[in-house]
Amino acid sequence: MFSGTVVPPEFSKQPAEIRNWYIDYSNRLPSGVVISSVALSAVDCETGADATSTVVVNTTGTVSANRSIGQFQAGTSGKAYKLTYLSTLDNGELWEDDVIMRVQSR
Numbered sequence: 001m002f003s004g005t006v007v008p009p010e011f012s013k014q015p016a017e018i019r020n021w022y023i024d025y026s027n028r029l030p031s032g033v034v035i036s037s038v039a040l041s042a043v044d045c046e047t048g049a050d051a052t053s054t055v056v057v058n059t060t061g062t063v064s065a066n067r068s069i070g071q072f073q074a075g076t077s078g079k080a081y082k083l084t085y086l087s088t089l090d091n092g093e094l095w096e097d098d099v100i101m102r103v104q105s106r
Contacts, residue, residue, distance in 0.1 A: 010100035015077050018057065022069040023085055023097050029066055036088045037061075038068035045080040045100065055081050055101065063087075068097075075103030 013019045025035065038061035042051040052059060057071040068087045075081060080102045087095045 010080070010102055012102040012104055013072070013075070014105055015075055015103055018071060018073045020069055020071050021083070021099060021101075022064075022067040023087070023099075024067050025087070025095070026066040029089070030091070033089050033091050033093075035063045035066065035068055036090045038063055038070070038088070039086040040070045041084045041086075042072075042081045042101075043084075045082055051075075051081050056083075061085065072101055075101065077103055077105040079103050 011019075011021060029035075040052070040056050040059050040061045042055045043049065044051045055072050055075050057073050062069040068085050070083060070085060072083065080100055083099045083101055085097045085099070087097070089095065
């Protein structure tokens with residue numbers, strides 16, 4: 001997990017794991033503005049092919065306080081996926097953040 005100002009390049013998981021990952025906007029949201037919704041998608045970093053149906057559990061993420069939360073599954077060992085969070089704010093803004101998920105059998 002990370003705060004809105006420090007973005008780690010990646011996290012890793014094993015193929016059988018289902019993992020939650022969130023983006024915390026507490027330090028970035030203007031006063032009084034909240035996250036209304038979050039949409040999730042994924043692409044294979046090597047090929048650029050859409051991987052949403054493979055690694056995203058639900059394309060509608062969860063919002064909790066100032067966090068956009070996604071749940072991710074499966075993936076092919078040795079592959080990396082770019083996960084995109086599109087967070088809609090109640091002031092009409094749309095914020096996009098990307099995270100790299102590496103899948104590796106251990």
